[in-house]
Amino acid sequence: MKSSHPLTTVVLAAGLGTRMKSSVPKVLHKIYGKPIIHYVIDSIKPLKSENNIIVIGSEGREIKNTINKHYKKNLVTFAIQKEPKGTGDALKVAINKLKGFNGTVLILSGDTPLISTITLQKFLRLHRQNKEDISIISFIAEGNHSYGRIIREGKQVKAIIEDRDVNNEQKKIKEVNSGIYAIKSHMLKLLNEIKINKAKGEYYLTDIVDIAVRKGYKVGAHIISNETELTGINTRQDLHNALHYLRDRIISKWINSGISFIDKPSVFIHPDVKIGIDTIIYSNIHIEGRTIIGKGCTIYPNVRITDSIIEDNVTIKDSTVIESSLIKKNAVIGPFAHLRPGSIIGSSSKIGNFVEIKNSIIGEGTKASHLSYLGDAQIGKNVNIGAGAITCNYDGKKKNKTIIEDDSFIGSDSQLIAPVRIGKGAYIGAGSTITQDVPPLSLAISRVKQRHIEQWTTRKQIKKEKLEMKKDKKSKR
Ligand code: UD1
Ligand code: CA
DSSP, rough: OOOOSOOEEEOOSSSSSSSGSSSSOOOOOOOOEEEHHHHHHHHGGGGGEEEEEEEEEETTHHOOOOOOOHSOOTTTTEEEEEOOOHHHHHHHHGGGGGTOOOEEEEEEEEEOTOOOOOHHHHHHHHHHHTOOSEEEEEEEOOOOOOOEEEEEEETTTEEOOOOGOOOOOHTOEEEEEEEEEEEEEGGGGGGGHHHHHTTHHHOTTTTHHHHHHHOOOOEEEEEOOOOHHHOOOOOOHHHHHHHHHHHHHHHHHHHTTTTSSGGGGGEEEOTTEETTTOEOOOSSSEETTTEOOOOOEESSEEEEEEEEEEOOOOOOOOSOOOOOOOOOTOEEEOOOOOOOOEEEEEEOEEEEEEEEEEEEEOOTOOOEEEEEEEEEEEETOOOOOOOOOEEEOOSSSSSSSSSOOOEEEEEOOEEEEEEEEETOEEEEEETTTEEOBOOHHHHHHHHOOOOOOOOTHHHHHHHHHHHHHHHHHHHHH
């Protein structure tokens, strides 16, 4: 549907990103597991513009593939800048795709990931209300940086001068260019008037400001947010800073939504995670991917949870790893537990120290408290798995299933050689190697019968003493 304010977005992502010192394209570096270009795309997606054009370099195939794999077809189109001849040239490549477009072009850098949709909407409103031909988001930058400076005469914006080109006076200016612009389409012809910056060998998009102002067009720069949102990523240090800005933003959101933290600075929660109220989060915790945590959970120190669902009132004790698993309400996991993908832990179950579970369903109220491996198993309700009991699920060729029915008892240090079924209410004697199905309500025991050799120690001692006496005699001779 055509809106009354037609909009096109252009994301510039064809730069070489040499300052990252990396073999990975800059915009594919990740923050919380998500490529930085995806953050930018997510911020423009709700604007519902007519076109979203991403400018990539001739080596940009990897960027294109990464984006195409993640987003619906037709959300973005790609324009290829054959040589990285600067941001001005990159925009020109994009607008070649826009013949006949009449409206506003919103330009963003692919390396400015923390920009929010709300700020962009506010910016576009200002651009329209002020009837500006070119609008710029600017911000106040503290400390050392290499952003372009906004040059004003009184209130009026005159130019943007790049860090490498500023004089000593201009160097002190704190208002800088975010690299986000709204430009009326009729202004784009001015791109042809940008001259090459001889020192860098690039066409600077920022030079369009000076050209437009000289021709009497209306240009405005707006400080509508801060460095924590508009930070651009050129170096690994910038990437680290951006991660921490985002981290602080996310933790603040959860603190304000009823979650308690014992040690904020050591907690990392990915942007798509959801957490219920009254959950308490201790120190050194990573909650990743699309994890959902219920209400009233407690997560003790040194825990990593990835792409999992944790229902209400679950306790996760120290040093536990949980991957692609479901933990039902009131369960207690850890310390030192490892739930590998496909683990479903029933409500009020207990998975204790040094227990590893993979691709298994554990029924309600079942306990595996110490030193077990449960793989490819289906375990019923109220089962007791003794210390050191394991499923032997792999025969060297394929994985086999272990079924343990409700109310059974697996004695300590038993090995269940899969495929095998333990019937309801059966008992496995400690130390058994179970190779056949066990009928319900029966006791299975498979150990060598114990025997005693009496006075064995005494005899051994006598033998030793005799041997020593012999040796003594020999040496005296
Ligand atoms: C740019 C701005 C600077 C601003 C800063 C904000 C220019 C000349 N300077 O500087 O005023 O303060 O962003 O973060 O625009 N790109 C291409 N093709 C190219 C060169 C760059 O597509 O030939 C892309 C890059 O991939 C990047 C974006 O344009 O996503 C900005 O380029 P970059 O080299 O990072 O510019 P900065 O030096 O950060
Ligand atoms: Ca940059």
